[in-house]
Amino acid sequence: MGKRKKEVIFLGVVVITLLAMLGIQQRQMKQYTEVLGRNVENTSNTAAAASGSAAGAKRQPVVYLTFDDGPSSLTEKYLDILKKHKIHATFFLIGQQVEEMPEIVERELKEGHEIGVHTYTHESCEIYASCQAYYEDVNKVREVLEKRFDYKPQLWRFPWGSANCYIHSYKEEIIQRLGEQNMEYADWNVSAEDSVGSPTVDSILRNVKKDAFRVKDPVVLMHDSGSNQATLDSLEAVITLFEEQGYRFETMSQRENCCHFGQ
Structure with missing residues (x-):
């Protein structure tokens, strides 16, 4: 074979080898680009999912409307307003x-x-x-509710709250005894102050606003008695106050932790 012919063959082999290597590099680059693209996409999807999870974790705030001292001559009007707004509340009743x-x-x-x-x-x-007198009194109401309405209450509320001076000597005992009947006491962390002095619509709204948005899961104390016309007159405004801030309304037993003073 002539020298010239050998050189041509050698150059051909070199060219073929280079082209093959280039092809491999191109395929590797394509594969790398595809992998990189998938990683970027996965990272974006993960970030989006994390962002979505974070948004989901930021739950809608909840408020709990509670009414003491009913039922009364005004209760049905309260119920009409609550029904209009599709709201469920908690009523602590007098037997x-x-x-x-x-x-x-x-x-x-x-x-x-x-x-x-x-x-x-x-x-x-x-x-x-x-302690025995209080225990019997609560059970008397519980029995009325169970026998007459086939309803077992889960909660009770101390008149004047769990920090009142009357129960200091037996508070823990009564809590334990009623706890054995699967009942828990419920206080509040927002008070309309609608059973003190001469309340007005303005004073009730002012009192609710004072604490409503500084506490988590506000439990609002109001009163349902025939003398609480101002409470009835202010109820729609109180509801609107929370609705405008994006709150939803639930009953007390739906609360993660029952509301106790000092917690």
């Missing part, structure tokens, strides 16, 4: 009035509201005479 107005309690239950115990008489000298 004597339950027996006098059972049809109102039936409506409260039918419309999805929660019922709690607020003693039978609300007379401090009777209900707080001793």
